[in-house]
Each structure stands twice: as structure tokens, then as C-alpha cells.
Amino acid sequence: MRALVWHGTEDIRCDTVPDPKIEDERDAIIKVTICAICGSDLHLYDHVMPGMEKGDVMGHEFMGEVVETGKGVNGALRKGERIVVPFTIICGECDQCKRGYFSVCKRSNRNKHIADKVFGHTTAGLFGYTHLTGGYQGGQAEYVRVPFADKTHIKVPEHLSDEQVLFLGDIFPTGWQAAVQADIQPTDTVAIWGAGPVGQMTLRSALLLGAKQVVCIDSVPERLEMARAGGAITVDNAQESVVERLNELTDGKGPEKCIDAVGMEAHSPRALEHAYDRLKQAVMLESDRAAVLREMIYVCRPAGIISIPGVYGGLVDKMPMGALMNKGLTIRTGQTHVNRWTDDLVKRIDDGQIDPSFVITHRVRLDQGPEMYKTFRDKKDNCIKVVLRP
Amino acid sequence: MSDAMSQPDRAHAPVPYSLPSHLTSDPRRRPDPATRELAHGLGWFSIGLGLTEVAFGSAIARWLGMPRAAPVIQAYGVRELIQGAGILGSRDPTPWISARVAGDALDIATVLPGLEGHNPRKDNVLIALVALVGVTAIDVICAQNLSGAPLNPSQKIRQDYRRRSGFRRPSKAMRGAARDFKPPPDIIGPEAMRPWTLTNA
Numbered sequence: 001m002r003a004l005v006w007h008g009t010e011d012i013r014c015d016t017v018p019d020p021k022i023e024d025e026r027d028a029i030i031k032v033t034i035c036a037i038c039g040s041d042l043h044l045y046d047h048v049m050p051g052m053e054k055g056d057v058m059g060h061e062f063m064g065e066v067v068e069t070g071k072g073v074n075g076a077l078r079k080g081e082r083i084v085v086p087f088t089i090i091c092g093e094c095d096q097c098k099r100g101y102f103s104v105c106k107r108s109n110r111n112k113h114i115a116d117k118v119f120g121h122t123t124a125g126l127f128g129y130t131h132l133t134g135g136y137q138g139g140q141a142e143y144v145r146v147p148f149a150d151k152t153h154i155k156v157p158e159h160l161s162d163e164q165v166l167f168l169g170d171i172f173p174t175g176w177q178a179a180v181q182a183d184i185q186p187t188d189t190v191a192i193w194g195a196g197p198v199g200q201m202t203l204r205s206a207l208l209l210g211a212k213q214v215v216c217i218d219s220v221p222e223r224l225e226m227a228r229a230g231g232a233i234t235v236d237n238a239q240e241s242v243v244e245r246l247n248e249l250t251d252g253k254g255p256e257k258c259i260d261a262v263g264m265e266a267h268s269p270r271a272l273e274h275a276y277d278r279l280k281q282a283v284m285l286e287s288d289r290a291a292v293l294r295e296m297i298y299v300c301r302p303a304g305i306i307s308i309p310g311v312y313g314g315l316v317d318k319m320p321m322g323a324l325m326n327k328g329l330t331i332r333t334g335q336t337h338v339n340r341w342t343d344d345l346v347k348r349i350d351d352g353q354i355d356p357s358f359v360i361t362h363r364v365r366l367d368q369g370p371e372m373y374k375t376f377r378d379k380k381d382n383c384i385k386v387v388l389r390p
Numbered sequence: 391m392s393d394a395m396s397q398p399d400r401a402h403a404p405v406p407y408s409l410p411s412h413l414t415s416d417p418r419r420r421p422d423p424a425t426r427e428l429a430h431g432l433g434w435f436s437i438g439l440g441l442t443e444v445a446f447g448s449a450i451a452r453w454l455g456m457p458r459a460a461p462v463i464q465a466y467g468v469r470e471l472i473q474g475a476g477i478l479g480s481r482d483p484t485p486w487i488s489a490r491v492a493g494d495a496l497d498i499a500t501v502l503p504g505l506e507g508h509n510p511r512k513d514n515v516l517i518a519l520v521a522l523v524g525v526t527a528i529d530v531i532c533a534q535n536l537s538g539a540p541l542n543p544s545q546k547i548r549q550d551y552r553r554r555s556g557f558r559r560p561s562k563a564m565r566g567a568a569r570d571f572k573p574p575p576d577i578i579g580p581e582a583m584r585p586w587t588l589t590n591a
Contacts, residue, residue: 210566231561269423358556
């Protein structure tokens with residue numbers, strides 16, 4: 001089969017690889033109908049996230065048709081059924097899964113011993129996202145093996161198109177969880193850093209959940225345009241001071257809720273701060289750039305909430321712990337507990353409350369994937385979200 | 391209607407990727423904020439250096455042990471002033487920063503002969519060369535970032551993205567449409583940290 005394969009830093013190729021096979025009785029094989037490049041895939045493309053190996057198949061946002069199931073799937077899935085696959089692999093049986101904390105499933109990461117060492121305790125296995133999270137082959141391929149398939153799936157109504165439901169596997173519930181865990185109240189100003197795909201979903205979720213005003217911060221004109229379309233006030237951090245503008249919008253009090261939809265590769269608008277972070281990253285004194293975290297902690301209203309859906313992988317430097325502690329801020333973060341939200345979100349799509357396909361700007365064949373990684377990473381050709389068809 | 395769902399054929403409509411580039415972008419580049427700030431800083435650096443070279447060209451030439459280079463240094467000062475004005479005054483500083491890189495090469499070529507012969511100020515020449523190499527490196531990084539920056543979106547693209555709300559109704563009307571959602575208590579902020587007015591409501 002054809003698949004997008006990681007070969008090294010900025011080196012992803014469309015290769016022919018062996019077809020996946022049933023390895024465990026709870027497995028299913030999916031024929032991928034549509035998949036997407038996620039912003040977090042770019043951390044692998046740039047190789048700032050460690051743990052990839054040559055030959056790994058990329059991709060964790062995909063859907064398709066069930067073509068084969070193991071005996072242990074026990075009728076939970078039928079051949080020919082159309083499903084979206086959540087990016088977090090879940091056993092559905094461990095105490096974390098039972099509590100609804102699917103992204104920290106204790107059994108799905110087959111490289112648990114590595115995660116235990118790095119993070120202290122393991123987190124869930126993820127598709128196509130380093131050997132730290134199981135080293136599972138990803139979904140930017142013609143076929144995928146889905147482990148624990150009897151639980152790791154989202155069923156979707158037939159009358160909804162693939163593009164309407166594809167993002168239930170990652171960015172839509174990620175944006176939703178980011179907004180939900182910020183505990184949005186009707187009097188709140190919610191500031192969201194990053195108007196990429198997750199930022200777009202987050203700001204719409206915040207609006208649907210009833211925030212008084214939603215402010216989106218970025219420097220890319222077309223992303224800001226799309227954010228305004230979703231009802232956000234936009235701040236172009238290339239043109240104006242984020243802190244001054246947010247204080248101006250909140251009568252000097254700062255936003256009650258701040259959401260980081262950028263993550264570990266943040267670009268500070270301040271050249272010196274950015275150069276400092278790049279230098280420390282280059283000499284391995286930090287792995288993740290914390291420019292957005294610093295700004296959020298500084299500008300957030302005391303007793304406010306900081307929600308972090310953006311992906312971080314290791315260590316950051318110059319975290320303003322003094323401001324964080326003295327202002328009494330609450331941080332809520334984590335990979336998304338996808339299946340906890342999807343039943344509700346499917347209904348919202350079905351009811352016409354939101355159509356997540358608005359974010360798709362590029363539709364290409366799978367073999368065009370490698371060039372689209374570069375286009376997406378460099379924000380060229382007005383690219384916001386790429387969908388691939390195998 | 392300003393939403394994606396009101397356009398049933400959008401899935402089959404042409405996408406930006408398939409459009410010719412003159413429709414999807416305007417020719418101006420949009421560097422990231424840090425690069426823009428760096429270019430701005432280099433513009434002011436050019437102005438400062440230019441003024442210094444014009445005013446103190448002879449003194450600089452003597453300090454380098456190359457007194458005959460004074461008029462050349464003053465001419466370079468004028469060049470720096472023009473480049474600085476170009477960087478700060480233009481909407482796209484890319485060509486002006488590239489001109490700085492060329493100017494750096496010229497500066498190095500001019501100073502380098504100071505290391506030859508019996509120049510008693512060779513130490514000063516070395517200091518100047520180290521500084522020039524450092525500035526050249528910054529100029530090259532800035533020029534590379536600027537020339538690799540994406541182009542601005544065209545009006546056509548802006549209009550397209552402006553329509554992508556994802557909502558069936560105008561976004562104002564969708565505010566609070568999901569208030570029926572009951573956030574799970576274990577996911578929202580800890581009870582102790584919730585505003586008093588909420589916990590007692």
C-alpha cells in the first residue's frame with residue numbers, strides 16, 4: 001500500500017509499505033477514505049518531537065471503512081462500516097478509560113516502559129506519533145491497523161459527508177475540550193493564541209459555549225480572516241502589542257480565560273525573545289519554546305484559567321512561575337479525551353450547529369502529501385488545513 | 391448567509407491550491423513578527439552606522455591604520471543611510487536587506503587589506519572584521535527569512551476565508567448555542583478555584 005513515511009527532519013515521502021495485518025484479536029483494518037495533516041504532525045516533520053524512527057507511517061487524523069476485524073471485536077464493528085478513528089487509542093477497560101480520561105489510557109501504549117521513564121507514568125498510545133506513544137503506524141496511508149478497535153472508533157451517521165465528520169478524530173474535540181476545560185462563563189473574555197486549525201475550532205467552541213467575547217491572536221492574515229468569520233475579535237501580533245490590546249478589550253483587567261493553541265514551536269513576536277529561545281533549543285538547553293505560555297501567564301486575569309491544547313513534548317525555560325503562583329492561575333491541559341466528547345459533537349454537526357469542514361483549504365491526493373507538509377509548515381499558499389485522499 | 395453549510399457545492403468547488411498563484415496571493419511577503427522586528431532593527435542600525443561613518447570617516451580610517459580609506463568609508467556611510475531609509479520606509483524590506491548583505495561583502499573586502507603589510511593597527515582591523523562577520527551573519531539570516539516568507543493572500547482568498555464561519559447562521563446568532571452543554575465537573579476548573587458567585591449559584 002502507499003503511505004506517507006517519515007525518513008528524517010523535513011523528509012516525508014510517499015512510499016510503498018507492507019499492508020497492515022490483524023495482530024491482536026481486538027484489531028480492525030480500516031481502508032482510509034480521507035485523512036488530514038494535523039498541526040502537531042509538523043512537530044514531527046521539523047523533528048522537534050523526539051522518538052520517531054525511519055520508516056514510521058505518519059498521520060493521526062483519518063477515517064475510513066472497516067475491511068477486516070479480529071475475533072475480539074465482538075460485533076462492535078462490522079465489515080463495510082464507516083468510522084472515524086480517534087487519535088488516542090483506548091482500551092476502554094483500565095481505570096483511566098473508565099473515568100473518561102481516555103488520553104491517559106494505561107494499556108494502549110505498547111511502549112509503556114519508555115513513557116513511564118520520560119513522563120513518570122504512561123499516557124495513551126497514539127497513531128503515527130513517535131515511539132514514546134507506542135510507535136503505531138499512522139493513518140496517512142491506504143490502510144491502517146486500529147488496535148482496540150472495539151473501543152477506538154467513532155460511529156457517524158451515513159448522511160454526513162466524510163469532510164463534515166473527519167475532524168471528530170482530533171481537532172474538533174481538541175478545540176472543544178480546550179474551551180470546556182476553561183469553564184467558560186457568559187461574562188468571560190476568552191483569548192486564544194494561534195488561529196491554526198485547532199485555534200479555529202477552539203474559538204468556535206468558545207463562542208458556542210457562550211463567551212462574552214472571543215479574541216484570537218496570530219500574525220497570518222488569512223487565518224485572522226477565518227477567525228473573524230467565526231466571530232472572534234482578532235489581534236495581529238505582528239502589528240500590535242498583545243498585552244496592550246487584551247487589556248484594552250477588558251478594561252485593563254485581562255482576559256479571564258487564556259488558551260494556547262500553538263504549542264512547542266511558538267514564535268515570539270519579539271526578535272530578541274525568539275532568538276533566545278531558538279538558541280537554547282539549538283544547544284539543547286530547552287526542547288519547547290514557551291513564548292505563548294509566558295505571554296498568557298502575564299496577561300491572564302488573576303484567578304483566571306489557562307487551558308493548553310497545544311502540544312508540548314519536553315522542557316521549557318523561563319516559565320514565569322512567580323506570576324503564575326501569585327495570580328492564582330489554574331492550568332488545565334492534556335491530550336484530548338476524544339471519545340468523551342464525540343457523541344455530543346456528532347449531534348451538534350448533525351443538528352447543523354457547526355460544520356467543521358469550513359477549515360479545509362487544500363484537498364490533494366496522498367502522493368502530494370510530502371509537498372503539502374512543507375506548504376502547511378511554511379504557511380504558504382494560504383494553507384490552513386490539508387485533506388488527503390489515498 | 392455567511393456560513394459553510396449554506397454552500398452545498400463547496401466541497402467540489404475549486405480550492406486555493408488549484409488556482410493560479412496570481413489569484414491566491416499578492417506579491418508582498420509577510421515575514422514572521424520576529425523577522426520583521428529584526429529587519430526594523432537593522433534599518434535603524436544602518437542609519438546609526440551611516441551617520442557615524444559620514445561624520446567620523448577619517449577617524450575610523452585612522453583607527454584602522456588605513457587613512458587613505460577615509461573617503462571610501464564616508465561613501466559607505468551614505469550607502470548605509472540609503473539602505474536604512476529603504477528598510478524603514480519600504481513595505482517590503484527584502485531587497486534592502488539583501489543589499490545590506492552585498493554591502494557587508496564590500497565592507498569586508500575593503501577592510502581585509504588592512505591585515506597585510508606593516509599596518510600597526512592590525513588588532514583594530516581584526517576587531518572590525520569580527521564585528522563585520524557577525525553583522526553579516528545576522529543580515530544573511532534576516533535576508534533568508536524574508537525571502538522565504540509566504541506571500542500575502544489576495545483579495546479573492548480573503549473574501550473566500552471571510553465566508554468560512556462554519557455556522558449555519560451569522561456568528562453573533564450562534565453565541566451560546568451550546569449552552570445546553572453541561573461541562574463535566576472533573577474537567578472544568580477545580581471547585582475551590584471557581585468564582586464564589588458561581589459555586590453558590
